[in-house]
Amino acid sequence: MSVVAVLIDDLFEDVEYSKPTAAFENEGHELIHVGIIKGNIVRGKKGACEILIDTSVTQAKVDDFDALLIPGGYSPDRLRSNEYAVQFVKNFVESEKPMFLICHAPQILITANVLKGRKITGYKSIKQDIINSGAEYIDREVVEDGNLISSRYPGDIPEFIAACLKKL
Template identity: 35%
Template sequence: MPAIADAKILLIATDGFEDSELLETRRLLDEKGAKTTLASPEKKQIKGDNGRTADPDCSVDDVREGDYDLLVLPGGVQNPDKLRMNARVVEIVRAFADAGKPLAAICHGPWLLVEADVVRGRTVTSWPSIRTDLKNAGADVVDREAVTDANIVTSRKPEDIPAFVEAIAALYEKAD
């Protein structure tokens, strides 16, 4: 059973991310000993909805999926809406799903799971405004702070971040 402290975690975000869903989630994962890497379409500073900034470690074009154990997709409205239009980001999400690697998405982040067509037949949660999109993509949508179905963890909102991170850790630690 692997420990989350051994995990190499990829986070993908761009301008318009929800500040706490990226920064607090990353901080909590780092505190658990995970090695986190932030990728963005360009390796330049990105700005969150509430004005906080983050410096990506690499661009999505530099990402090699095999180098990471787990993928985290923060929300914010603009962030996933921009990212789902980026073919390389969608390819990364699909590659993690196809490999059976853990994926985690919070708030509007599940839009990327819809775009990669990986929610069909899965139970998920999200921010209320994208639940119809998830249903239309074939998911069973519930209203809980964190939901794990096979290799996918989803969560609703910033207040759910502690439960989201615990669900991520639990999923990783039970993975082969």
């Protein structure tokens, strides 16, 4: 089975974390939580989830993972201010391993400057940011472009999970 890195920080969207990760674990995939500081506990913005960070972005190596999940909420915006998190995402994109992005997750890819020429979706409030990064914004439940699978918001979670599991 696959080892999936979950890049996460405080104020993530609880359901965009809990539903995909439960589906991944139910299929036998292993989750490793990657964040700014190993051992920290990060919390969802609705308070439904608390996550222990297994490894830091300074220690995480793309080669140790088969795929990457980035939940939305405020977490991606917080992560994009950390140069090591941005570099980890950039390295993951370049590895061509599967990346699963929902809601505001594309924000960190925008900062990593890796979306030019790609097709992607995300929450409507970052549509113009996605376009300005050189990507084509597509308003659909799931958009697949090479190694990137993206969805817009919690309402797309069933389709998002199905696409992610198929890719894994």
